[in-house]
Amino acid sequence: MRTKIVTILVFVLFINANAQDKKWTLQECVSYALDHNISVKQQELSKELVQEDITMAKGNFYPSLNSSASQSWNFGSYIDNYGGRVSRDSRSNSFGLNSNVMLYNGNRNKNNLLQVQKSLETAGFDLEENKNGIMLYVVNFYLNVLLNKESLIITQDQVDISKKQVEKAKTLVEAGSQPKATLLEAEATLASNEQQLTTAQNTLDLSLLSLAQLLQVSHKGFDVQDVDLTIDSKSLVYNDTDVIYETAVSNLPEIKSAEIAVERSGIAIEIAKGAYYPSLSFGAGIGTSYQHNQGDKDVRPIIDSNNNVVYVPNGFGKQLEDNLGYNFGFSLNIPIFNRFQTKSSVAKAQINQEIATLQLQDKQVKLRETIEKANADAKAALNQYISAQKSLLAQNESFKNAQVSYDSGVMTSFDFDQVRNRQVNAQSSLANAKYNFVFRTKLLEYYLGIPIVLE
CATH class of the missing domain: 1.20.1600.10 (Outer membrane efflux proteins (OEP))
Structure with a gap:
């Protein structure tokens, strides 16, 4: 053990000496x-x-791509998914997916x-x-x-x-x-x-x-x-x-x-x-929603073949499927007067x-x-x-x-x-x-x- 320690000390001294001798x-x-x-x-x-x-x-x-989701509670009257006014407490969900892309903005993206x-x-x-x-x-x-x-x-x-x-x-x-x-x-x-x-x-x-x-x-x-x-x-x-x-x-x-x-x-x-x-952009989206009256089952009325009103299940998945909607469109913005801001920026x-x-x-x-x-x-x-x-x-x-x-x-x-x-x-x-x-x-x-x- 003593010999090993001496060997280590000699090695360390040798390294230090070399480090000091380096030019x-x-x-x-x-x-x-x-x-x-x-x-x-x-x-x-x-x-x-x-x-x-x-x-x-x-x-x-x-193009950008964004998703959204919401949860809300309503107290008092509200308009339901079928256009009728309901005086009940309820909760609802909505989901969406949107995309937008700039088609032209005066080559500013390129520049x-x-x-x-x-x-x-x-x-x-x-x-x-x-x-x-x-x-x-x-x-x-x-x-x-x-x-x-x-x-x-x-x-x-x-x-x-x-x-x-x-x-x-x-x-x-x-x-x-x-x-x-x-x-x-x-x-x-x-x-x-x-x-x-x-x-x-x-x-x-x-x-x-x-x-x-x-x-x-x-x-x-x-x-x-x-x-x-x-x-x-x-x-x-x-x-x-x-x-x-x-x-x-x-x-x-x-x-x-x-x-x-x-x-x-x-x-x-x-x-x-x-x-x-002018700038021109294109946007598209998809969305759906779900509503639930507090204390009630998720059902909706329909007219059967005998002209009778019957209630059928209208659960979470069914509402999301029925309420699914799509949209797309173009947006054109034409500058007319912006208080000389662009002129000053160019100058x-x-x-x-x-x-x-x-x-x-x-x-x-x-x-x-x-x-x-x-x-x-x-x-x-x-x-x-x-x-x-x-x-x-x-x-x-x-x-x-x-x-x-x-x-x-x-x-x-x-x-x-x-x-x-x-x-x-x-x-x-x-x-x-x-x-x-x-x-x-x-x-x-x-x-x-x-x-x-x-x-």
Whole structure:
């Protein structure tokens, strides 16, 4: 038993260790977010509601069928089934079956169906737009984590260098070749670098927390897969904003949704105009009834062959059979004057169509502006990256020379720290420019319909 418990504990620890060691790829993050995001699930349910609206709109083409039944009690006089007045308490039943179908109502049923079908298309594009937005959030958060990881490495390297400086300063002070102030300055620099390291670690932890919360997973042990991103001056291959715009305006769900909104508004005009036309419906029914005088038997008088009045049974089943009746008919409704309600409805529908058209144009204009800005940002980020790359090369050489000068005692620790800070700033600028450029490039790829991957 003890061995079995130990085995179970080892297995659980192994599972937990594996769960903590898992590093999420960008594709895994995107897929998980789309599968578990609450807003996505809500929109999927909204789409199902629209699907039910389609079922209801189709039902308007079918005839209705309703049955009825009643039970009533009469006290005092009443007219019986045979036209005679009876002064007795009684009870009665009635049963009916009725059907009605709309034959024509200005094509409103047809246009209502077309409108809800367009609504279903809109719901699908809105869902896709929401998913795309979540995907871009995930990409941005993921790249932010990678940037913070790289920043942490840069800061850790500075701490390592500062530790070596402190050890060397101790040796020089103990040998009497440097004053104690040299050691104090080195220790102060190390303390500052360690504080920066703590800040960098906190920044990384917060970015991982933000990504985990976006995915709606536990942040404990959460980490992402490291990606070695490299770019060069040829990385900006998506440079023609007109091509990008034409592709995006043809494929993006938000544009398609706005286009369908214009179509729906046109259908709404036809629905409103349908009230100008007459409507024609057909109805049919079947009904029967039963009456009973309280305290009497169910009988009815008849004249026999000898001209005598005799009473014959007239029970529940007999009355239902004898009283069975059928009906059918057409109903025509011709609108003549309805206080300008239809005219106003048509005018409002036309105004809504103009609004929908302007909203489509607004989205198209904003899309072009967004693409042009994203392209300009990508160019600027690439130029910043190239400049930062050149600056880092120069700062690395300067740092090497400063290291030699500092080791030989020619340069003070203060001057050496100034050179090293410039190198750190160049490393940070390069990292920021790189990830900024990568995100802007991926954004352009999104507008071109290219799947977003990191490589």
